[in-house]
Amino acid sequence: MTNTEARDAMEHVSSKFGITPEDYMLPARSEIHMLDVNGKLHPSGQQGVEPGHEYPLPNPKALVDAYEQLVIGRRVNDQNSALVRQGRMAVYPSSHGQEACQVAAALCLDEGDWMFPTYRDSVAVMAKGVAPMEVMAGFQGDWHCGYDPKQYKVSAQATPLTTQLLHAVGVAHAAKLRGEDTVVIAMCGDGATSEGDFHEALNFAAVFNLPVIFFVQNNQYAISVPLSQQSVAPSLAHKAVGYGMAGERVDGNDLVALLAVLGRAVRLAREGNGPLLIEAHTYRMQAHTNADDSTRYREDAEVQSWIAKDPVTRMRTYLDEAGLLPEATVERITASAEAVAKTLRDGMNSEQVPDPADIFAYVYSSPTTQMTEQAALLADELAREEDTK
Amino acid sequence: MSTTVITSSAANGNVSAATAAAAARTADTGLKPVTFAKALNTAMADAMALDESVLVFGEDVGVLGGVFRITDGLTKRFGNDRCFDTPLAESGIVGMAIGMAMNDMRPVIEMQFDAFAYPAFEQIASHVAKMHNRTKGRMPLPMVIRIPYAGGVGGVEHHCDSSESYYAHTPGLKVFTPATVRDAYLMLREAIDSPDPVVFMEPKKLYWSKDQVDLEALRVSHETSAVPPTEGRAAIARPGTDATLIAYGPSVSTAMAAAEAAALEGRSLEVIDVRTIVPLDDATICESVRKTGRAVVIAEAPGFASVSSEIVARIQERCFHSLAAPVLRVTGFDTPFPAPKLEKYYLPSVDRILDAVDALQWEEGA
Ligand SMILES: Cc1ncc(C[n+]2csc(CCOP(=O)(O)OP(=O)(O)O)c2C)c(N)n1
Numbered sequence: 001m002t003n004t005e006a007r008d009a010m011e012h013v014s015s016k017f018g019i020t021p022e023d024y025m026l027p028a029r030s031e032i033h034m035l036d037v038n039g040k041l042h043p044s045g046q047q048g049v050e051p052g053h054e055y056p057l058p059n060p061k062a063l064v065d066a067y068e069q070l071v072i073g074r075r076v077n078d079q080n081s082a083l084v085r086q087g088r089m090a091v092y093p094s095s096h097g098q099e100a101c102q103v104a105a106a107l108c109l110d111e112g113d114w115m116f117p118t119y120r121d122s123v124a125v126m127a128k129g130v131a132p133m134e135v136m137a138g139f140q141g142d143w144h145c146g147y148d149p150k151q152y153k154v155s156a157q158a159t160p161l162t163t164q165l166l167h168a169v170g171v172a173h174a175a176k177l178r179g180e181d182t183v184v185i186a187m188c189g190d191g192a193t194s195e196g197d198f199h200e201a202l203n204f205a206a207v208f209n210l211p212v213i214f215f216v217q218n219n220q221y222a223i224s225v226p227l228s229q230q231s232v233a234p235s236l237a238h239k240a241v242g243y244g245m246a247g248e249r250v251d252g253n254d255l256v257a258l259l260a261v262l263g264r265a266v267r268l269a270r271e272g273n274g275p276l277l278i279e280a281h282t283y284r285m286q287a288h289t290n291a292d293d294s295t296r297y298r299e300d301a302e303v304q305s306w307i308a309k310d311p312v313t314r315m316r317t318y319l320d321e322a323g324l325l326p327e328a329t330v331e332r333i334t335a336s337a338e339a340v341a342k343t344l345r346d347g348m349n350s351e352q353v354p355d356p357a358d359i360f361a362y363v364y365s366s367p368t369t370q371m372t373e374q375a376a377l378l379a380d381e382l383a384r385e386e387d388t389k
Numbered sequence: 390m391s392t393t394v395i396t397s398s399a400a401n402g403n404v405s406a407a408t409a410a411a412a413a414r415t416a417d418t419g420l421k422p423v424t425f426a427k428a429l430n431t432a433m434a435d436a437m438a439l440d441e442s443v444l445v446f447g448e449d450v451g452v453l454g455g456v457f458r459i460t461d462g463l464t465k466r467f468g469n470d471r472c473f474d475t476p477l478a479e480s481g482i483v484g485m486a487i488g489m490a491m492n493d494m495r496p497v498i499e500m501q502f503d504a505f506a507y508p509a510f511e512q513i514a515s516h517v518a519k520m521h522n523r524t525k526g527r528m529p530l531p532m533v534i535r536i537p538y539a540g541g542v543g544g545v546e547h548h549c550d551s552s553e554s555y556y557a558h559t560p561g562l563k564v565f566t567p568a569t570v571r572d573a574y575l576m577l578r579e580a581i582d583s584p585d586p587v588v589f590m591e592p593k594k595l596y597w598s599k600d601q602v603d604l605e606a607l608r609v610s611h612e613t614s615a616v617p618p619t620e621g622r623a624a625i626a627r628p629g630t631d632a633t634l635i636a637y638g639p640s641v642s643t644a645m646a647a648a649e650a651a652a653l654e655g656r657s658l659e660v661i662d663v664r665t666i667v668p669l670d671d672a673t674i675c676e677s678v679r680k681t682g683r684a685v686v687i688a689e690a691p692g693f694a695s696v697s698s699e700i701v702a703r704i705q706e707r708c709f710h711s712l713a714a715p716v717l718r719v720t721g722f723d724t725p726f727p728a729p730k731l732e733k734y735y736l737p738s739v740d741r742i743l744d745a746v747d748a749l750q751w752e753e754g755a
């Protein structure tokens with residue numbers, strides 16, 4: 001049972017770009033970027049310098065819509081970090097600085113496409129349409145996952161690193177067997193690329209020629225450990241070649257380039273050309289979580305140097321200079337960001353206590369005898385507590 | 390001779406175990422003997438024929454039909470989309486199955502051997518077991534992880550582990566282990582139908598055991614719900630009155646042989662086949678122990694912190710006042726599974742079981 005499908009697809013897509021499969025698989029010699037740090041559009045000749053790596057500029061409407069999500073994403077990060085500081089939320093891994101990646105990961109997908117996010121990707125999850133308070137349920141300590149993955153086509157935010165990449169592969173595989181054209185985006189961080197499941201997921205996706213976009217947000221650190229201690233590959237995108245898939249690296253603070261690169265990747269995957277690996281070069285501006293102290297492992301000067309590359313400022317400058325941000329639009333965007341922030345504050349203030357009986361309710365489709373006995377024990381304990389009040 | 394009997398406990402509300410067992414101890418039925426392996430193979434084929442979402446995959450399960458041939462012919466009959474080989478990666482196999490189950494498939498996956506399921510442990514413990522709970526039941530994972538397990542076949546290291554306790558200890562997993570040809574068919578069909586993930590542990594020493602079973606009749610019975618489910622229902626494999634032997638999977642046949650031998654010495658032992666370790670049928674086990682007042686639990690796995698210790702603990706908690714003697718165990722030693730030439734010293738044997746039965750304080754109690 002010789003498998004030629006993946007090889008044929010690779011031949012087909014590379015010949016479309018007029019290059020060899022090997023050249024198609026290799027990322028461009030430098031990362032793709034379209035906006036420079038000052039928000040100026042690079043001349044198109046410099047964006048993707050090689051054949052097969054040219055990316056069309058997304059249309060103005062798509063850019064303004066994405067900018068709106070970018071502003072909301074920044075507001076969500078800042079609001080949640082504030083709630084954590086005030087002790088009103090247990091933990092929040094902020095994606096401050098990575099919002100362009102977050103937004104692009106959601107906007108490149110169609111309605112029926114799936115997303116497999118991590119703990120860091122709350123903004124992406126919201127940008128795909130999950131109600132903000134349903135996302136926050138986990139961080140608030142109400143329940144592990146507060147939303148319905150099937151309804152939103154967003155998997156529960158994964159904590160065990162890269163385990164979710166394999167689930168993404170399975171969802172894509174099931175869809176392909178049924179002849180559906182679902183695309184799946186599977187997200188992880190730079191450190192996570194060292195995990196075994198990263199390797200297994202990429203290999204499975206390539207061998208079965210599945211429409212999965214592996215999207216790595218390289219924010220330079222895995223908690224305290226810098227990328228240089230995870231990998232000495234020329235780039236994380238180069239790892240694609242080892243699996244027989246195409247890799248590309250992109251400026252992760254450049255929303256325009258992200259939309260262009262991820263948009264093309266999704267189109268190629270949907271057409272049956274197999275998986276792709278996209279590495280976005282970005283920076284985690286805050287500590288790993290509120291429990292972390294990043295001054296123990298990185299210099300403040302390094303953090304400062306990334307402020308100049310801020311994804312929000314860069315995008316705003318570009319759109320503004322292109323005349324795409326009239327006053328009314330700015331006001332509308334600010335209002336929607338404030339509305340989400342208010343939802344988060346109000347939600348966090350309501351002292352909802354989860355039902356202890358739920359501990360037993362969902363372990364199996366119906367509780368076992370043992371679980372029913374234990375639930376009765378707890379119910380009895382609670383009833384007695386209530387009596388002594 | 391088919392000796393498995395659906396039981397009867399107060400909780401299950403069936404007829405008396407002893408009556409049912411006696412009725413089932415039938416003579417030669419004239420049927421052609423069927424292997425345990427064939428029963429499993431037919432169960433998968435029947436499930437695949439009935440439901441397009443049932444998929445089989447793993448290592449060497451396609452053209453080869455699996456190293457034990459349990460998936461023999463499935464690729465030929467159902468095509469390479471329904472039964473296929475994956476790259477060599479157990480975490481990948483389980484992880485991909487999770488995603489498929491999330492997207493409305495019913496994967497039935499094979500781990501090649503017990504110890505080679507360990508690379509998949511994170512996927513099993515962190516996701517297979519927890520997805521339903523994590524999502525408040527909104528993301529069920531109907532999937533079956535088939536694992537050939539345990540010793541008795543002279544296998545080399547990493548091919549003889551009894552790993553059931555790891556799975557049984559993980560809430561969210563169901564753990565089934567058949568001991569008869571009939572149960573091999575019915576329990577695998579049930580596992581595939583289950584809305585919950587099932588770790589399906591196949592005693593590899595039983596693969597080539599035979600019994601006179603009409604698989605087509607079982608198919609009809611299963612598909613028309615004419616047979617009661619096995620989940621959460623232990624079977625009384627042999628009725629008795631003096632002491633209870635509790636076993637599962639590969640140890641049931643050893644317990645049966647011990648009961649046979651004890652009968653020659655005038656001692657009537659009841660043998661309980663646990664069948665589904667999770668969920669465990671406390672009621673049937675306790676009903677028997679309350680009746681006999683004595684029990685020995687038998688398992689191949691090391692006894693320390695194991696399914697056998699759990700069963701003993703549950704008996705003490707529930708049947709203390711009916712006990713005439715401490716509940717004893719005959720298990721594997723608390724050592725790694727030994728090399729092939731030494732396995733006979735390690736595995737629970739008829740003699741060791743009879744010794745344990747002899748030690749059940751008959752002087753005082755009887
Ligand atoms: C399997 C596993 N090992 C360890 C951890 C603990 N842990 C959580 S996040 C993290 C760092 C991950 O870094 P990276 O993949 O770069 O993602 P980032 O947090 O930077 O977004 C670690 C070690 C975990 N969640 N899962």
Ligand SMILES: [Mg+2]
Pocket residue numbers: 189190191217218219220221222223
């Ligand atoms: Mg990182």
